Amino acid sequence: MIGSLDEQLKLKLKQMIIIECDKEDINADDINDDVLLFSPESGLDLDSVDALQLSMSLQAHYGVRLTDPKAFRRVVTTINELAAYLQPE
Secondary structure, rough: OOOHHHHHHHHHHHHHHHHHOOOOOOOOOOOOOOOOOOOHHHHHHHHHHHHHHHHHHHHHHOOOOOOOOHHHHHHHHOOHHHHEEEEEE
């Protein structure tokens, strides 16, 4: 299944963001699948420290190494894009 269609994967990614970035005041349902995660529209208020936390968590949970900031910005754009990257067709 393509990642962007896998609701369980997307929920896990949202929960990972909430936990790793200390956003306990946000519910997974509050995170839109298509909104840019590092934008004001997301309501997450993510910064470079959060990006580092997410990068380490993606490596630990999914074996994905995104140490290059440009690669990270290409992959971690939206929940749908990240899920599709982790679970391609």
